[in-house]
Amino acid sequence: MPASAASSSSALHRMLAGFVREHWRAYAAAGGMLSCIALLTVWIPRQVGHVVDALVAGHLQGAALLRQLGLLVAAGLVIYLLRAGWRLTLFKASFRLGARLRTRLYARLALQGPAWFQAQRTGDLMALATNDIDTVEQAAGEAMLAGFDGSQTLVLVLAMMTLGIDWRLGLAALLPFPLMGGAFWWISRHLHTAAQDSLARFGDLNQQVQESLAGVRTVRALGLVARSEKQFGELADRAAEASFRSQRWEAAYEPAVGMTLTAATAIALAVGGWLVARREISIGQLTAFTMYLGQLIWPMFAAGWVMALLERGRAAWARLTPVLDAPLTLADAGRAALPSPAPLQVEGLTFGFPGAKRPAVEHVDFGLAPGRTLGIVGATGAGKSTLVRLLLRQAEPDAGWLLLGGVPLPELPLAALRAHIAWVPQEPFLFSASVADNIALARPGATPAEIEAAARLAAVHDDIARLPEGYATEVGERGVTLSGGQRQRVAIARALLSDAPLLVLDDALSAVDTGTETAILDHLRELRAARPERSVIVIVIAHRLSAVMDADEVIVLKQGHVIERGTHQRLLELGGWYASQWRYQQIEASLDAA
Numbered sequence: 001m002p003a004s005a006a007s008s009s010s011a012l013h014r015m016l017a018g019f020v021r022e023h024w025r026a027y028a029a030a031g032g033m034l035s036c037i038a039l040l041t042v043w044i045p046r047q048v049g050h051v052v053d054a055l056v057a058g059h060l061q062g063a064a065l066l067r068q069l070g071l072l073v074a075a076g077l078v079i080y081l082l083r084a085g086w087r088l089t090l091f092k093a094s095f096r097l098g099a100r101l102r103t104r105l106y107a108r109l110a111l112q113g114p115a116w117f118q119a120q121r122t123g124d125l126m127a128l129a130t131n132d133i134d135t136v137e138q139a140a141g142e143a144m145l146a147g148f149d150g151s152q153t154l155v156l157v158l159a160m161m162t163l164g165i166d167w168r169l170g171l172a173a174l175l176p177f178p179l180m181g182g183a184f185w186w187i188s189r190h191l192h193t194a195a196q197d198s199l200a201r202f203g204d205l206n207q208q209v210q211e212s213l214a215g216v217r218t219v220r221a222l223g224l225v226a227r228s229e230k231q232f233g234e235l236a237d238r239a240a241e242a243s244f245r246s247q248r249w250e251a252a253y254e255p256a257v258g259m260t261l262t263a264a265t266a267i268a269l270a271v272g273g274w275l276v277a278r279r280e281i282s283i284g285q286l287t288a289f290t291m292y293l294g295q296l297i298w299p300m301f302a303a304g305w306v307m308a309l310l311e312r313g314r315a316a317w318a319r320l321t322p323v324l325d326a327p328l329t330l331a332d333a334g335r336a337a338l339p340s341p342a343p344l345q346v347e348g349l350t351f352g353f354p355g356a357k358r359p360a361v362e363h364v365d366f367g368l369a370p371g372r373t374l375g376i377v378g379a380t381g382a383g384k385s386t387l388v389r390l391l392l393r394q395a396e397p398d399a400g401w402l403l404l405g406g407v408p409l410p411e412l413p414l415a416a417l418r419a420h421i422a423w424v425p426q427e428p429f430l431f432s433a434s435v436a437d438n439i440a441l442a443r444p445g446a447t448p449a450e451i452e453a454a455a456r457l458a459a460v461h462d463d464i465a466r467l468p469e470g471y472a473t474e475v476g477e478r479g480v481t482l483s484g485g486q487r488q489r490v491a492i493a494r495a496l497l498s499d500a501p502l503l504v505l506d507d508a509l510s511a512v513d514t515g516t517e518t519a520i521l522d523h524l525r526e527l528r529a530a531r532p533e534r535s536v537i538v539i540v541i542a543h544r545l546s547a548v549m550d551a552d553e554v555i556v557l558k559q560g561h562v563i564e565r566g567t568h569q570r571l572l573e574l575g576g577w578y579a580s581q582w583r584y585q586q587i588e589a590s591l592d593a594a
């Protein structure tokens with residue numbers, strides 16, 4: 001076995017052992033049921049042997065015969081019930097492992113920053129969350145129990161064959177088995193590599209699906225459908241081939257079992273026939289012996305199956321652990337409580353994306369008291385969204401501080417920080433759910449009246465009322481497609497409903513017209529005037545300066561630096577970038593109106 005396979009195998013075993021220890025009751029219950037099944041299973045041939053011998057000798061008739069047969073049927077029924085019982089008990093536990101791994105993966109992803117995601121492929125991460133975790137789950141469920149069941153059946157059946165019937169016959173029939181062990185070892189080695197390759201190809205295919213779907217409009221518009229189809233076809237073929245190779249190695253277990261058992265049966269009949277002729281064993285005993293041989297099929301198949309499941313589990317675990325154990329780009333160790341109201345303080349903030357020539361923001365300072373509004377403007381690429389990323393702790397600053405309520409952000413629990421901020425990005429995401437559910441996302445218990453009130457504030461109520469089923473209309477991937485401006489306003493309604501004390505509109509009004517923009521900003525102002533005690537901080541990032549003209553302070557960013565700051569009036573007087581941009585936008589607006 002290659003070194004990597006060996007280390008992934010021991011890592012998988014360690015993880016599974018920990019899980020079994022934790023859920024020992026479920027495993028013990030399932031193991032107990034399997035032991036009863038095994039005992040009953042070996043009892044049946046022995047009983048059949050006695051019945052055959054008694055029939056041959058003419059001792060068994062009438063009610064006694066019926067009773068014996070009834071006992072056999074009852075044993076079959078109990079076996080059936082116990083089999084259903086262990087499956088239910090065990091699979092419940094292994095599904096829990098799958099759910100736990102998915103949660104762990106998800107929690108890990110939530111704590112990684114942009115630099116880490118840049119090095120990952122979305123399709124691969126999706127494959128890990130689905131296919132690879134399913135595979136590990138099978139190793140914790142089917143593989144563990146089939147392994148346990150197979151081994152105990154093997155021990156019991158062998159004991160019955162050698163000690164219960166005749167040890168010479170038992171040993172002779174076992175002669176072909178070491179050959180099968182060798183074949184299993186050889187098949188497993190190849191299966192590990194094939195399984196790893198198959199999982200990786202599935203990841204590639206997933207990645208292509210993800211990219212194709214995300215870029216389907218571009219692909220169509222550029223007339224690249226044929227090229228994209230060809231690429232997809234090639235990856236699908238490769239994934240199918242890799243899966244086939246893995247299945248082929250799995251299938252190789254079966255003939256190895258079949259050939260071994262045929263050889264063992266031939267030897268048993270020859271040696272057994274000789275022993276019967278010498279009257280050292282009875283015909284009934286030979287019958288029972290061949291039945292026992294038949295019962296070895298299950299442990300043999302179980303061994304092949306378990307090996308296949310474990311090899312696939314190891315391959316999947318080897319792909320999962322680098323993601324699960326990747327060093328976090330964001331630590332979530334903060335335990336400080338967030339004071340309320342919490343002013344925001346930004347001091348000497350500097351951050352550069354990995355590999356970038358210059359920082360995206362550099363030495364940025366500003367302070368925002370509760371209840372105040374800050375406008376952030378600047379040319380595209382000036383660093384506006386990067387500031388928000390740092391505020392949401394999607395990335396860590398290289399230097400400087402962000403403090404909320406006087407507490408540096410890393411000292412706050414990440415969940416508390418993110419719950420404190422309602423962030424509306426330029427291209428908000430709507431989930432496949434109703435409009436109402438999308439708005440209520442941040443406050444699932446919100447009443448329809450509260451949802452509607454938020455939609456009115458975001459100036460989207462009338463648009464929603466015109467949808468086929470109003471607020472119940474499904475939107476997102478599987479529903480009605482809303483326009484960019486409608487999506488932005490639904491997201492603003494979602495943010496307003498959340499009641500978070502810090503609202504960030506990150507170019508979130510870019511797709512709405514100036515009239516609607518004014519209406520939303522007026523609503524916001526009225527809302528804050530009506531509830532001054534909430535003292536919400538608002539940060540408005542915009543290209544259109546009309547969106548920030550009422551802010552308490554506006555900062556102008558250029559190449560990551562604050563080049564101008566002040567109120568709208570003060571900036572106009574300054575006669576710099578803001579003033580010329582304002583004049584330009586005024587002319588543009590009057591031309592549009594004309």
Ligand SMILES: Nc1ncnc2c1ncn2[C@@H]1O[C@H](COP(=O)(O)OP(=O)(O)OP(=O)(O)O)[C@@H](O)[C@H]1O
Binds near residue numbers: 387
């Ligand atoms: N994920 C990233 N990786 C590397 N560089 C990035 C990344 N995101 C942004 N940048 C760079 O950081 C700088 C600031 O980008 P940012 O998105 O903050 O600008 P912005 O002012 O919000 O621009 P826009 O108005 O176009 O949204 C730009 O030079 C941009 O190219």
